[in-house]
Amino acid sequence: MLSTSPSPTSSTGRRRGPIRALLSALAITLAVATSSLVPGIAHAATTITSNSTGTNNGYFYSFWEQASGATMTLGSGSNYSLTWNTASQNVVAGTGWNPGSSHTVTYSGSWNCNGNCYLSLYGWTTNPLVEYYIVDNYGNYNPSSGATKLGSVNSDGSTYDLYETTRTNEPSIQGTATFHQYWAIRESKRTGGTITTSNIFNAWASHGLNLGTQNYQILATEGYQSSGSSNITVSSGGGSTNTVSVTNPGSQSGTVGTAVSKQISASDSGGASLTYSASGLPSGLSISSGGAITGTPTTAGTYNVTVTAKDSTGASGSTTFTWTVASSGGTSGGSGTCSVSYSTTNSWAGGFTANVTIKNTGTSALSTWKAGWTYPGDQKLTSDYNGSYTQSGEAVTLTPASYNGSLAVGASTTVGVQGTWTSNNTAPTSFTCS
Numbered sequence: 001m002l003s004t005s006p007s008p009t010s011s012t013g014r015r016r017g018p019i020r021a022l023l024s025a026l027a028i029t030l031a032v033a034t035s036s037l038v039p040g041i042a043h044a045a046t047t048i049t050s051n052s053t054g055t056n057n058g059y060f061y062s063f064w065e066q067a068s069g070a071t072m073t074l075g076s077g078s079n080y081s082l083t084w085n086t087a088s089q090n091v092v093a094g095t096g097w098n099p100g101s102s103h104t105v106t107y108s109g110s111w112n113c114n115g116n117c118y119l120s121l122y123g124w125t126t127n128p129l130v131e132y133y134i135v136d137n138y139g140n141y142n143p144s145s146g147a148t149k150l151g152s153v154n155s156d157g158s159t160y161d162l163y164e165t166t167r168t169n170e171p172s173i174q175g176t177a178t179f180h181q182y183w184a185i186r187e188s189k190r191t192g193g194t195i196t197t198s199n200i201f202n203a204w205a206s207h208g209l210n211l212g213t214q215n216y217q218i219l220a221t222e223g224y225q226s227s228g229s230s231n232i233t234v235s236s237g238g239g240s241t242n243t244v245s246v247t248n249p250g251s252q253s254g255t256v257g258t259a260v261s262k263q264i265s266a267s268d269s270g271g272a273s274l275t276y277s278a279s280g281l282p283s284g285l286s287i288s289s290g291g292a293i294t295g296t297p298t299t300a301g302t303y304n305v306t307v308t309a310k311d312s313t314g315a316s317g318s319t320t321f322t323w324t325v326a327s328s329g330g331t332s333g334g335s336g337t338c339s340v341s342y343s344t345t346n347s348w349a350g351g352f353t354a355n356v357t358i359k360n361t362g363t364s365a366l367s368t369w370k371a372g373w374t375y376p377g378d379q380k381l382t383s384d385y386n387g388s389y390t391q392s393g394e395a396v397t398l399t400p401a402s403y404n405g406s407l408a409v410g411a412s413t414t415v416g417v418q419g420t421w422t423s424n425n426t427a428p429t430s431f432t433c434s
Helices: 020-035 197-206
Strands: 040-042 046-048 052-056 059-065 070-074 080-084 090-097 104-126 130-138 151-155 158-170 177-186 193-196 213-236 244-246 252-255 260-263 266-268 274-279 285-287 292-295 301-311 316-326 338-348 351-360 371-374 380-385 387-392 395-400 412-420 431-433
Touching (some): 070 090, 080 090, 104 197, 130 193, 158 197, 177 197, 252 260, 274 285, 338 371, 351 395, 380 387, 395 412
Parallel strands (some): 040 052, 130 177, 252 316
Antiparallel strands (some): 052 059, 059 090, 070 080, 080 213, 104 213, 158 177, 244 266, 260 292, 301 316, 338 351, 351 412, 380 412
16 A cells, blocks of 8 residues: 555645655655555454455455554454554554445554554545545644645534645556546544545535545555554445436437537435446447537437446446437428439527539439428428428428529439428428429
């Protein structure tokens, strides 16, 4: 495990002073070293004096110290004890889970600190890379000193004050990186009790401090240039208890070339923020992280779409529905002498453009032509080029300009039209041509 994070202030507190350059170099080295560690399996009453991670009785454990001076003992279940002195410089140790989650954590034990120390639920997430602390107890240095308070949340019998700091080019679980630290510091100190983790995660999220995919999470004892001891047992916890429910929007339909917009809704039992993804969407459509499906379909067909919503704890839910995309138009011969094809070339909220192609399908040349169709929606033409139109209700009649009425056998001409729509821009599929 790595723990090289400073307190929220940049001017005072732990991990500052003459040893800073040395600490950074050591931490970067450890970042490379620990990234290649293969977690081991520890057993009851195992003593650890060198940096390592692993499992003991089904619980993840982590031990890291800057220099020799600390001893961690793994007991039964999730129990651990730690003793340290100033020779260790900086030590962080604890037991918990990998990955962590928004579960409710209950712990008990003893914690004795002489100097600068923390007792906290401590963890990391990726995407985004975040190091977080839920601090239940601390020594002679309050980690909020010098930082700007973002807000607070009442949870588990006290108020937790919320802070955020940024670490630039510092060691992390992914090597040297720039990342955020999220802090929740309990005003009424304690050693032992219940931490309703989801309350803290949700409070952070309400201030825009969103967590990513959970990495490890431990009930940690940390000491910096101090001495002390702790004996901690984590008595409950586990995977995420949140339930994510995605509302099925029902079968959807659309038309090639016609823009669509559909908001997918979901709920999270823990109130955590949700991120949406989708598979199987029609070509031309995409979904935003907030669940809005938008775009313009480009290919006709029936698609099986699955939308998944995932919260910051890793809990997720999905729903599946069909989306049918019809072609943008069709053709039909009016008198056997010509045909019409209609293609929407662009569509936006309240407007559209389309190309109408008239082709001589007869056996002799045409000196003029007339095409017609009825819109199934509420479209109204506003202009055209290469032709002239009249519209009554939804029925449209199109005639040529002075220069494109004559069509040789097999020849065609295209007229462009532009119009407006309010609630339905479905393209016509039946035409007359003479």
